[in-house]
Amino acid sequence: xxxxxxxxxxxxxxxxxxxxxxxxxxxxxxxxxxxxxxxxxxxxxxxxxxxxxxxxxxxxxxxxxxxxxxxxxxxxxxxxxxxxxxxxxxxxxxxxxxxxxxxxxxxxxxxxxxxxxxxxxxxxxxxxxxxxxxxxxxxxxxxxxxxxxxxxxxxxxxxxxxxxxxxxxxxxxxxxxxxxxxxxxxxxxxxxxxxxxxxxxxxxxxxxxxxxxxxxxxxxxxxxxxxxxxxxxxxxxxxxxxxxxxxxxxxxxxxxxxxxxxxxxxxxxxxxxxxxxxxxxxxxxxxxxxxxxxxxxxxxxxxxxxxxxxxxxxxx
Amino acid sequence: xxxxxxxxxxxxxxxxxxxxxxxxxxxxxxxxxxxxxxxxxxxxxxxxxxxxxxxxxxxxxxxxxxxxxxxxxxxxxxxxxxxxxxxxxxxxxxxxxxxxxxxxxxxxxxxxxxxxxxxxxxxxxxxxxxxxxxxxxxxxxxxxxxxxxxxxxxxxxxxxxxxxxxxxxxxxxxxxxxxxxxxxxxxxxxxxxxxxxxxxxxxxxxxxxxxxxxxxxxxxxxxxxxxxxxxxxxxxxxxxxxxxxxxxxxxxxxxxxxxxxxxxxxxxxxxxxxxxxxxxxxxxxxxxxxxxxxxxxxxxxxxxxxxxxxxxxxxxxxxxxxxxxxxxxxxxxxxxxxxxxxxxxxxxxxxxxxxxxxxxxxxxxxxxxxxxxxxxxxxxxxxxxxxxxxxxxxxxxxxxxxxxxxxxxxxxxxxxxxxxxxxxxxxxxxxxxxxxxxxxxxxxxxxxxxxxxxxxxxxxxxxxxxxxxxxxxxxxxxxxxxxxxxxxxxxxxxxxxxxxxxxxxxxxxxxxxxxxxxxxxxxxxxxxxxxxxxxx
Numbered sequence: 001x002x003x004x005x006x007x008x009x010x011x012x013x014x015x016x017x018x019x020x021x022x023x024x025x026x027x028x029x030x031x032x033x034x035x036x037x038x039x040x041x042x043x044x045x046x047x048x049x050x051x052x053x054x055x056x057x058x059x060x061x062x063x064x065x066x067x068x069x070x071x072x073x074x075x076x077x078x079x080x081x082x083x084x085x086x087x088x089x090x091x092x093x094x095x096x097x098x099x100x101x102x103x104x105x106x107x108x109x110x111x112x113x114x115x116x117x118x119x120x121x122x123x124x125x126x127x128x129x130x131x132x133x134x135x136x137x138x139x140x141x142x143x144x145x146x147x148x149x150x151x152x153x154x155x156x157x158x159x160x161x162x163x164x165x166x167x168x169x170x171x172x173x174x175x176x177x178x179x180x181x182x183x184x185x186x187x188x189x190x191x192x193x194x195x196x197x198x199x200x201x202x203x204x205x206x207x208x209x210x211x212x213x214x215x216x217x218x219x220x221x222x223x224x225x226x227x228x229x230x231x232x233x234x235x236x237x238x239x240x241x242x243x244x245x246x247x248x249x250x251x252x253x254x255x256x257x258x259x260x261x262x263x264x265x266x267x268x269x270x271x272x273x274x275x276x277x278x279x280x281x282x283x284x285x286x287x288x289x290x291x292x293x294x295x296x297x298x299x300x301x302x303x304x305x306x307x308x309x310x311x312x313x314x315x316x
Numbered sequence: 317x318x319x320x321x322x323x324x325x326x327x328x329x330x331x332x333x334x335x336x337x338x339x340x341x342x343x344x345x346x347x348x349x350x351x352x353x354x355x356x357x358x359x360x361x362x363x364x365x366x367x368x369x370x371x372x373x374x375x376x377x378x379x380x381x382x383x384x385x386x387x388x389x390x391x392x393x394x395x396x397x398x399x400x401x402x403x404x405x406x407x408x409x410x411x412x413x414x415x416x417x418x419x420x421x422x423x424x425x426x427x428x429x430x431x432x433x434x435x436x437x438x439x440x441x442x443x444x445x446x447x448x449x450x451x452x453x454x455x456x457x458x459x460x461x462x463x464x465x466x467x468x469x470x471x472x473x474x475x476x477x478x479x480x481x482x483x484x485x486x487x488x489x490x491x492x493x494x495x496x497x498x499x500x501x502x503x504x505x506x507x508x509x510x511x512x513x514x515x516x517x518x519x520x521x522x523x524x525x526x527x528x529x530x531x532x533x534x535x536x537x538x539x540x541x542x543x544x545x546x547x548x549x550x551x552x553x554x555x556x557x558x559x560x561x562x563x564x565x566x567x568x569x570x571x572x573x574x575x576x577x578x579x580x581x582x583x584x585x586x587x588x589x590x591x592x593x594x595x596x597x598x599x600x601x602x603x604x605x606x607x608x609x610x611x612x613x614x615x616x617x618x619x620x621x622x623x624x625x626x627x628x629x630x631x632x633x634x635x636x637x638x639x640x641x642x643x644x645x646x647x648x649x650x651x652x653x654x655x656x657x658x659x660x661x662x663x664x665x666x667x668x669x670x671x672x673x674x675x676x677x678x679x680x681x682x683x684x685x686x687x688x689x690x691x692x693x694x695x696x697x698x699x700x701x702x703x704x705x706x707x708x709x710x711x712x713x714x715x716x717x718x719x720x721x722x723x724x725x726x727x728x729x730x731x732x733x734x735x736x737x738x739x740x741x742x743x744x745x746x747x748x749x750x751x752x753x754x755x756x757x758x759x760x761x762x763x764x765x766x767x768x769x770x771x772x773x774x775x776x777x778x779x780x781x782x783x784x785x786x787x788x789x790x791x792x793x794x795x796x797x798x799x800x801x802x803x804x805x806x807x808x809x810x811x812x813x814x815x816x817x818x819x820x821x822x823x824x825x826x827x828x829x830x831x832x833x834x835x836x837x838x839x840x841x842x843x844x845x846x847x848x849x850x851x852x
Contacts, residue, residue, distance in 0.1 A: 005709035005852060105670045126681040132672035146805040153797040161790055198802060198810045205798030209791035216787045244761045248754035251700050255750030258696030259743055264688045267743050
């Protein structure tokens with residue numbers, strides 16, 4: 001029993017990635033810039049985790065949910081902005097969002113009770129989430145701390161394993177991925193909640209993987225080809241690892257795609273973030289991280305330890 | 317790299333078997349597991365509330381109220397001490413986190429400070445170590461004295477309040493002691509309440525909402541509440557809002573005859589004459605004595621039963637109540653009488669509680685989520701398997717075996733560590749499937765590259781594994797960093813995700829690197845041809 005796999009990758013071809021770096025970097029810079037502008041002007045559509053308020057998922061006991069009827073019923077409760085969204089293919093489910101009530105936690109509690117009472121007997125409550133103002137503020141803060149802490153942790157690790165130039169390039173690529181993903185949430189006004197932060201953290205940890213693969217190869221080639229011009233060396237390294245970068249991203253993409261297609265409402269936001277992030281992350285590993293190295297150059301002679309590497313002693 | 321000593325093979329196989337043994341019970345029903353022989357591992361993964369259905373609530377105690385109450389007590393204590401010592405004072409009152417008073421005569425200040433220092437108590441002391449004072453009494457300027465609780469004392473107070481709150485909440489929500497409720501302190505002033513299977517939290521909320529402080533007071537024998545409001549309130553009396561029919565107020569003695577802390581039991585029942593729901597209660601010996609003495613003296617007068625500052629009923633004392641038991645009637649429904657019975661016998665909360673966060677999932681959504689998660693896991697895995705076998709042939713199958721072992725190990729570890737599987741946790745497992753084969757891809761692509769560079773198959777395989785190791789570890793460690801941060805800062809479901817992600821990374825390095833390598837090595841040994849064909 002022996003069968004071979006199909007090696008479909010055109011290993012022989014050499015794509016002029018470094019040669020085209022200006023275009024990619026400009027495109028990335030524009031994308032980052034527009035993400036920042038979008039978030040600054042449009043803001044994010046925060047979910048109740050960060051905004052406070054209540055979310056109720058209901059399912060009709062039979063037939064589909066009477067959305068207009070529900071709207072009049074709940075609109076009359078005087079709870080401010082009440083959003084109702086139909087869910088599921090057959091429309092037998094709906095998601096009700098009630099905005100944060102003025103008057104603190106107690107008012108929040110009262111609002112949820114009112115909605116629950118108004119729903120009536122032909123709807124099943126599938127899920128209720130009520131988040132008070134103090135908790136939502138804390139969650140927001142914890143989310144920001146988490147993303148920053150993860151990025152800093154990864155920065156330190158990459159710095160420890162490589163040279164500072166690599167660490168900085170990796171972190172720029174990583175921040176690029178996170179920022180553009182957040183930008184898409186702002187552009188499409190998708191709901192941004194705690195599970196999205198979890199997805200961003202996972203993305204931060206994952207999107208760096210491809211970058212590390214390329215960097216490992218660059219380091220290896222730096223030792224092998226001591227006189228090759230850096231531009232050529234970088235391009236060669238990227239191309240040598242291109243099949244890996246694309247295939248590893250591809251397998252993860254397939255798994256997450258299944259989550260997106262079959263997952264419930266709670267998971268879909270998470271899966272979407274990962275799907276988008278994997279694409280941006282793969283792009284940045286190939287087109288952003290390594291070209292950045294060319295800008296500030298890297299140490300060429302890896303046979304002697306340099307002063308600015310924490311790992312210098314081990315690399316002799 | 318490709319050589320495995322015998323004991324190493326045994327160790328790897330044993331690890332996988334142990335993982336499988338811990339994971340297997342999860343695929344059987346709870347009842348069938350019970351009949352398994354005792355030497356088999358038979359615990360299952362805890363399912364999070366988002367998968368099994370249930371209520372998760374975060375309740376917060378009123379720290380500001382607790383502080384204020386304490387400051388009020390300090391103020392009252394100061395007043396009575398200064399009066400007793402016959403020291404003239406003005407401007408006694410709370411300012412922020414302290415109480416201040418101005419002594420009229422400067423020559424009295426030293427005496428007053430000395431006297432007020434008598435209020436200080438040591439907290440947290442033990443046989444060996446002296447405690448720290450609970451109050452600081454300092455003189456400011458020539459004649460002002462400031463009394464403030466120390467930080468340590470405030471913390472100690474909050475801690476005490478929290479532990480009694482948790483105990484009381486447990487008694488309230490689970491009077492029979494047979495429900496599966498988790499109560500856990502979170503941070504300084506919050507508790508997490510988890511009630512599996514609960515869909516409607518209104519009863520829980522109702523039981524948490526009341527502090528349930530019960531007191532019995534005498535009603536003013538002659539002056540009515542309306543008169544008192546119109547003219548002036550007699551000394552030692554206070555107006556209390558009434559919840560009885562018609563509302564209004566009652567003029568009650570400020571000092572209670574007896575309080576809820578003297579109750580030994582209380583339960584809902586029915587009035588023997590009117591058949592209305594009532595709450596029956598019984599006092600302990602001290603309570604019974606006090607109540608008996610008062611009711612004996614004031615036959616024909618009214619007394620009031622006050623709950624959380626509101627009069628729930630104010631009956632006339634027809635005869636002395638000496639037996640130490642009584643009945644509270646009011647406008648109760650069966651449910652509210654039941655609840656009050658439970659609240660009173662659980663004791664009063666030292667502070668009010670507010671639910672600041674609730675996440676409740678009905679059982680139908682929970683089981684739908686499990687189904688959806690399982691489907692996504694199966695479809696995702698099949699997609700990855702098909703691709704791996706297509707791209708890497710036999711070695712792809714090795715990768716698939718490794719990933720299968722990987723999932724089994726994650727489940728086994730989670731069962732063994734008794735960690736909780738949440739919906740995001742399932743997502744974490746699916747994600748692990750996608751990421752785990754990445755390591756295999758890195759190895760196989762490296763082998764292909766070495767083959768292209770003209771190496772013999774065996775040395776290419778050897779080089780593939782050894783060169784890819786550093787990359788695999790680097791890339792997994794970065795994800796692990798993100799996972800640890802998530803576990804550290806996240807809560808509930810996010811933590812569940814972080815757990816599966818981190819466990820998945822650790823098992824991935826083992827299965828993708830060690831298990832795959834073992835499979836490849838075993839395969840190589842069985843090759844009888846002198847020149848091993850390149851499998852990739």
